[in-house]
Amino acid sequence: MEPLTIDGAWCHTPRVHADDRGMFMETYSASVLREAAGHGMELAQANCSVSRRGVLRGVHFADVPPGQAKYVTCASGAVMDVVIDLRTGSPGFGRWEAVRLDEESRRCLYIGEGLGHAFMALSERATVVYLCSQGYAPQREHGVHPLDPDLGIEWPDGITPLLSEKDAAAPSLREALDGGLLPDYQTCLAYYDKLRSH
Numbered sequence: 001m002e003p004l005t006i007d008g009a010w011c012h013t014p015r016v017h018a019d020d021r022g023m024f025m026e027t028y029s030a031s032v033l034r035e036a037a038g039h040g041m042e043l044a045q046a047n048c049s050v051s052r053r054g055v056l057r058g059v060h061f062a063d064v065p066p067g068q069a070k071y072v073t074c075a076s077g078a079v080m081d082v083v084i085d086l087r088t089g090s091p092g093f094g095r096w097e098a099v100r101l102d103e104e105s106r107r108c109l110y111i112g113e114g115l116g117h118a119f120m121a122l123s124e125r126a127t128v129v130y131l132c133s134q135g136y137a138p139q140r141e142h143g144v145h146p147l148d149p150d151l152g153i154e155w156p157d158g159i160t161p162l163l164s165e166k167d168a169a170a171p172s173l174r175e176a177l178d179g180g181l182l183p184d185y186q187t188c189l190a191y192y193d194k195l196r197s198h
Helices: 030-037 173-178 185-196
Strands: 009-012 016-019 022-025 045-052 056-062 070-076 078-085 096-102 108-111 115-121 125-132 141-143
Touching (some): 009 030, 030 108, 056 078, 070 078, 070 096, 078 108, 078 125, 096 108, 115 125
Antiparallel strands (some): 009 108, 016 022, 045 125, 056 115, 056 141, 070 108, 070 125, 078 096, 078 115
């Protein structure tokens, strides 16, 4: 796994074994993640979303603790997947990094607790599968508007973003910060240490 420039996120490109029958790959390995992150990931929920071109999901994050780590891959089609550092007090606060996930490269992303996550479908249809360390808990889950100019995410030109009502009504980064919604960096670091001790 290769670390992203945002601390707490890694990209994994699995080895694909192909022959005349098709192909096989190991998209997730607990031992590989443990070696990279220093801890494993408890699997509480697996999600699958199918999106048409332009659908933009996120920016989503959860309260820490316990947060919600995600391990994301694009099973078919292509998406622009974005990790955002929303941890107040982090040296990288407000920074984002984009990785193309698609059915050719088979890249996967691990997104640690406290980080924001969003993606946009680039293909006519895109299927994204993500493993989650915590189940859905609406009282702990929040969002930041993905088109907020203060975030400055460079979504692809020529694609009209399609947002859910909930994502379109999400607060700006400034509003989320002023409202005390964002995770605290030191709290996240303490939580990561706790995960490493198990």
